[in-house]
Amino acid sequence: MGELKFFLGVQIKQLEDGTFINQQKYIHGMLKKFGMENSKPMPTPMAMNVKLTLEGEGDSFDSTKYRGTIGSLLYLTASRPDIMYNVCLCARFQKNPKMSHVEAVKQIFRYLKGTMQLGLRYPKFTGVDIMCFVDSDNGGSLIDRKSISGVCTFVEL
Known part of the structure; x- marks a missing residue:
């Protein structure tokens, strides 16, 4: 194919x-x-x-x-x-x-x-390192005052 x-x-x-x-x-x-x-x-x-x-x-x-x-x-x-x-x-x-x-x-x-x-x-690759960062904003949404959280993940070779 x-x-x-x-x-x-x-x-x-x-x-x-x-x-x-x-x-x-x-x-x-x-x-x-x-x-x-x-x-x-x-x-x-x-x-x-x-x-x-x-x-x-x-x-x-x-x-x-x-x-x-x-x-x-x-x-x-x-x-x-x-x-x-x-x-x-x-x-x-x-x-x-x-x-x-x-x-x-x-x-x-x-x-x-x-x-x-x-x-x-x-x-x-043969190996990998992972770093994660997390952040949150309690009640920060301008629309409905809900909390917003986020995650950022880095993969290093």
Whole structure:
């Protein structure tokens, strides 16, 4: 059958020192589907000063279209953990999205346009060191005053 190169929207490249996966073709198709293929690339998935709330700013947006964009982005997080926080933040507003929520999603698309070539590299190795850091913010959510916690894991070869 040969070497696996493409599976469920994930491109797989077998290298001598490991395996590299990304979803460049999927991102390109997603940008085209949502009319963002000619957008200007951005260096970050979301600006630091963006504060999304349930009320949002601007007019209401079609929730079906918004859910479609969020679903596409959630599938993309399989090979792009760098957008996980931003996509999950935007996913909170699927019930009644406003234009400010849509602008945040567009920023993620613009970031993806400039970083399509990124992916995950799984090297061949003999040993591994793992460091984990955990942080929490009790009652810090601007939306519903719920606690937020996060984990950052580093794998060292």
